[in-house]
Amino acid sequence: MDDQKTTPAQSRQKPTRPADPAPPVTAAPPRRRRLVPLVVAVLIVAGAVAWWHPWNRGGTSGQPQEARQGARRGANPMNQPQPVHVATVSQGEMPVVINSLGTVTPLANVTVKTQLNGTLMNVAFTEGQMVRKGDLLAQIDPRPYEISLRNAEGTLARDQALLQTARLDLQRYQTLLSQDSIAKQQVDTQASLVKQYEGAVKSDQANVDTYKLDLTYARITAPVSGRVGLRQVDPGNYVTTGDTNGVVVITQLQPISVIFTTSEDNLAAILKPLHAGTKMSVTAYDRANTTALEAGYLETVDNQIDTTTGTVKLRATFQNKEGMLFPNQFVNTKLLVDVIRNATIVPTSAVLNGSSGAFVYVVKADNTVTVRNVKTGPVDGERTSVKSGLQVGERVVIDGSDRLKEGAKITIPAERAAGASGASGASGASAAAPASAASGTRHHRRQQQPQ
Incomplete structure (x- = not known):
């Protein structure tokens, strides 16, 4: 109890302090809020000044653009x-030339087919060989057609003999008729028999000619001069007229042509000298248009214009003695129209x-x-x-x-x-x-x- 008592001096040394009140919530001073728009305006003005100041344009506003570009290049200034x-x-x-694109096209491309049925006995060509018109390419077994020919010749000989006998009888009957020894009907009958035998002889002669032609067809020859392609049938096979592939394909290479196109706007310049009989020179170049392959002449112009492209086709022919032009080859063509002196x-x-x-x-x-x-x-x-x-x-x-x-x-x-x-x-x-x-x-x- 005595410990809980305090003296007046102790009471003065430890005065009792009241609790601090919570700080009041107050808004920012009005003067600070007024400064924000001012700062923003100052920044906008400063940015505009910096944007329009001459130093932002490289400091060369007084120089021409070409000079500034030359300075930026750093080498070979424009004033040097x-x-x-x-x-x-x-x-x-100066030659006036029309340049075009063209395709090498053979003047003849023939699929050689058999014209009669038979066994192929032998092939007389080598693949890729150059042949001339009339050269033997293959031989079909001719024996069946030789037999048929001899049979037709025998029939022809028999009918010719019968015709000769009938003509002699007709002459005798006509003599007897003049003597009034036989009836006229018998003479007319004999005359009809003569005509019948004459028709039979003509038919027999046609059969003979047919079998002779078959023997000719048994020899398959080249219809054109050119280069033969790959063999389509081997010896020993039975070939027929219905075979679509034929025996071989012959492509004419000498001479050869190039078909190319040109704009319809060039027709006037082309047709005038062509109709006058002038031989217009055409030179064929390779795909890269750097190497001349062959020189030739314009042959003809197509009879109509392609309405979808506004172009017309032309054909030029080349002798192709060196064989530089190959069928279906893509070439560049140069048609010489005129020469400016x-x-x-x-x-x-x-x-x-x-x-x-x-x-x-x-x-x-x-x-x-x-x-x-x-x-x-x-x-x-x-x-x-x-x-x-x-x-x-x-x-x-x-x-x-x-x-x-x-x-x-x-x-x-x-x-x-x-x-x-x-x-x-x-x-x-x-x-x-x-x-x-x-x-x-x-x-x-x-x-x-x-x-």
């Missing part, structure tokens, strides 16, 4: 001379295409280039004729034009400049030019536009 190859515009003959000619690689049409880079005396629009004519592989825009003797860029623009300076490597007629000198970059000068294909050059 560019190495190019050039060619001189020449004058010469004194044409202005440049290498095909010099002609570029832009939004304004065809153009070339012409080299001026101060070794700068200028863009010149041209009007092109017929194209013959690596040569292109120009109708207007160039003069003979001018120089044009044939390689390296993808790095040029109007007024650009150029350098020409030590390699000789190529003429328009020598396309081989116009192709390929010089070893003195940088590696980048050798890049840039013809396709890329044709797609660029003049600056």
